[in-house]
Amino acid sequence: MKSQAVVFNNPKQLSLKALDLPALQEGQLEIAVEFSGISTGTERMLWDGSMPPFPGMGYPLVPGYETVGRVVRSAADSCVQEGQRVFVPGANCFSGVKSLFGGAASRLVVTAQKVVPVQEQLGAQAVLLALAATAYHAVSGGGQQEPFAAPELIIGHGVMGRLLARLTVASGLPAPTVWETDLTRCAGAQGYAVVQPQDDPRRDYNTIYDVSGDGSLLNSLIQRLRPGGELVLAGFYKQDLSFAYAPAFMREARMRIAAEWKRPDLLAVNELVNTGRLSLDGLITHTQPSTQAGSAYETAFGDASCLKMILDWSATA
Template sequence: MKGIVCERVEELRYVELPEPTAPGPDEVVVRIRRIGICGTDLHAYRGRQPFFTYPRVLGHELAGTVETMGSAVSGLAVGDTVSIVPYLHCGTCIACRRGRTNCCVSLQVLGVHVDGGMRERLVVPASHVLRAGGLTLDQAAMLEPLSIGAHAVRRSGLAAGDVALVIGAGPIGLGVMAFAKHRGATVIAMDVKDERLAYCRRWAQADFALNAAEPEAKAQLEAMSGGDLPTVVFDATGNARSMEQAFGLAAHGGTLVLVGLVKSDLAFHDPEFHKRELTLLASRNATLEDFALVREAVASGRIDVDGYITHRAPFESMIERFDEWLRPESQVIKAVVTL
């Protein structure tokens, strides 16, 4: 079968991969039909993904149809449209025992730690295959990136009436904004690109948009927050400088959630951190609870997947388009590969 492998930094190649073996009793063979291109894929391609080794078949934002399944699988049928939960957890470590499967001690993420779904067929544990329940293939493929934003919001404890600052208007930041709005928060979008900020107002219904490059950005932020700094700050940039500066943008007694991942150390000024009694959280991946929330939000029309996907390419020309999608002038929000 056809596949695409990232051989080394900045090298993608079409390859012939072996057909999957017959599924085990609790496994499903999924015919891949949609592959979302994620920041993780871009960072891996550029050599900036900290959990990545080469060569690797990319792809973890996946939707397809059930082709065959094992004898013990229930709740699925051949031909079902499905979404894949790409976080393969052990089920026995301390995190898994506490329901925190998203940060399993021995977590293996498809397309990162193990080969992913940038191929025609993939064998997946049935526990990680979700019926789309009437969603389109596009919608099913977008459950994973949107679930990352939903998880960050749930983890933050954000409540109605809070002011949420979301730094970074990429696909993950947009998901954070959308689910923060659903919680009843006032949402401030921050980025350095005006066209992205306009998109945040349009798609995520952000209440305010702030260009971080403005000389008086912090004063403007306080004005947007009613004279105070935001109670919850999410940084979804994956940029070390932004993540460090975010410590100074949360209110006294507030919370900072680092959603983006960067391959470096971070530093903060401890007296300022203690003075504000900030809560610092990392947010990694998502859980089945988050997927269920997002599936319902998409099915109800509260999340517009058609507006979220801005670029497309067929599988056969994906490599040729990949470098183009990396260029800022392409204005990619979310690119999807179709099979």
């Protein structure tokens, strides 16, 4: 069986190709993909060739780790039934191409342990679970350690920043402040304030979470910390990072890197969505059919009004 997949042949060279699907093995599921999201962080760097050396990196590659679809065949003895809508955090089922992260395709074969059943009514919003889990992990540590202090200041009001702010509010903690320099992205706050940096006089933040991926901000952010405060790098940075030592020394600043989410984070945010504590509304701004993937990627990476672009695979699934 063939699967139509987005393939980055080289940086900024995209095509939709028919790739062979492997035969279903014990413990595996075949997924008919309904929607997949385009990541403006790591996937943008794969697209433009600026991704630092990373396991599985190389071209041609199939991107995508924000996928939702239905189980159409099962060779697994599990609670995942045929017809179930599931979230799929990528796949590695294609030969002849790199699968980083392998989820942008019309059909996938994955292990049953990889997927997470989602509520039927979520629809395309289920693709946002990956970013929600990333935001959750920045505070939770993936369930492998004690939770960290929640953000008082968040840098960036894209989808990641919005989810991190919503999670903080949902937890009952004081609402964070969010910095955003692009006026087109300042709207849409739910229970927290969005301001431009120059309009924020505060310089005693205990915790600052940067989700912008802009390494040039480090010095200005360190100067906003109180003594002993923590700067959390929760974006993905393509350049080597550096900062002025003296201001960090004077504040005895701490710096922490939040890595990719773990399965406990994904399960936790799925439960928060299921119980209504976390809303995914208002975050998907653009949808295009998968047959127009080229223009969809250009819009996702070039249009500031595009918070999240969704590829609709209904015509090719």
